[in-house]
Amino acid sequence: GAGVSQTPSNKVTEKGKYVELRCDPISGHTALYWYRQSLGQGPEFLIYFQGTGAADDSGLPNDRFFAVRPEGSVSTLKIQRTERGDSAVYLCASKIGGGNTEAFFGQGTRLTVV
Amino acid sequence: AQRVTQPEKLLSVFKGAPVELKCNYSYSGSPELFWYVQYSRQRLQLLLRHISRESIKGFTADLNKGETSFHLKKPFAQEEDSAMYYCALSSGAGSYQLTFGKGTKLSVIP
Numbered sequence: 001g002a003g004v005s006q007t008p009s010n011k012v013t014e015k016g017k018y019v020e021l022r023c024d025p026i027s028g029h030t031a032l033y034w035y036r037q038s039l040g041q042g043p044e045f046l047i048y049f050q051g052t053g054a055a056d057d058s059g060l061p062n063d064r065f066f067a068v069r070p071e072g073s074v075s076t077l078k079i080q081r082t083e084r085g086d087s088a089v090y091l092c093a094s095k096i097g098g099g100n101t102e103a104f105f106g107q108g109t110r111l112t113v114v
Numbered sequence: 115a116q117r118v119t120q121p122e123k124l125l126s127v128f129k130g131a132p133v134e135l136k137c138n139y140s141y142s143g144s145p146e147l148f149w150y151v152q153y154s155r156q157r158l159q160l161l162l163r164h165i166s167r168e169s170i171k172g173f174t175a176d177l178n179k180g181e182t183s184f185h186l187k188k189p190f191a192q193e194e195d196s197a198m199y200y201c202a203l204s205s206g207a208g209s210y211q212l213t214f215g216k217g218t219k220l221s222v223i224p
Contacts, residue, residue, distance in 0.1 A: 003157070004157075031210075033209075033211065033212075035212075040216065041216055041217075042118075042200050042202075042214030042215050042216050042217050043158070043200075043212070043214050044214070045209075045211040045212065045213070048209040048210075048211055055209055056208065056209035056211065059211070091158065098210060099210060100146045100163070100165070100204050100206060100210055102160050102163075103160070103212065104159075105157045105158040105159065106157060107157045108157070
């Protein structure tokens, strides 16, 4: 089947605007993660969903960032009042259940705030 | 707090030479360690994990708890090994989120 799909692949927005980034996990994967990767850095954890609920949002940098997964499948990462420092590649990963099973990553959305 | 350190940003080796990508970690409990690889224009993918103790594409990695290291090794580098390599740690509990190092770019010279 298809892997983790993220849309759009690239997004350019103006400072102060609102953006939504979408993640379609692998079918049947109950665990979903969002990571952010800034230039020259490894991915950094943002938020984890198990099913519909955000089980761990400790990585969200501030209250401008929010994510939902209303039906336990597709997830949307929402960023309000974007800042230039939000420019990064946003990665989504999904896996079967909890535990240390393999996480499958999407191609990422490259967000550029100008 | 958990931390992963990859001291080399870039590593260049000749084809056929041995490769060692260094990874050190900091964690108070019993972590699970992984190596992820990203080939050019491809997504991040799991290469291997310490718990399975297997060799993938000729790569191996041994967890050394005394030195808190999980170095990735391959005896003979191939051109197709050129990629970005990330060492990652999972707490083994809770959200099982991954903490990544900054990555090492491996370049294999023909």
